[in-house]
Amino acid sequence: MPRIHIILLLLMLFLVHQAPAFADNTDAYFQPAEIHDAVVTISNQDTSGDLRFRIVNSSPGKLTILGVSNTDNVQSKIMGRIDAKNHTELGSITLLREENLDLTTTHIFVRLSNFKEPLEIGEIIELKLVLSNGELPFSAHVNR
DSSP: OOHHHHHHHHHHHHHHTSOOOOOSOOTTOOOOEEEEEEEEEEOTTSSOEEEEEEEEEOSSSOEEEEEEEOTTOOEEEEEEEOSSSOEEEESOEEEOTTOEEETTTSSEEEEEEOOSSOOOTTOEEEEEEEETTEEEEEEEEEEO
């Protein structure tokens, strides 16, 4: 067998057994979702509040929510109520394919803090839902 054929055969075997490579930046790829009725109820300090919304995962795959951000790097924690006085931080929320979640009526919400400027009642703020594979921009109304 000629030497070139052996080299090509070895090269093909090498390429077949390579692990797939993935890009580090996948912000452009996120599963479709819709956010409705987003409202931030502000606290007494006006620089933090609780975000509630409804989300529809209209994709054929699961959707994992990691938090919320904005251009000013607001901090967020996904919170769940344990009982009337106690809450716990959740690391993420996963919605299965075509699943809906109504955070306006459940015991789960997103606590936002560290806004640079005080929030004003009636204001509409721009936020981004941070997903495991991208970000989804949306607007939220501010109330007390």
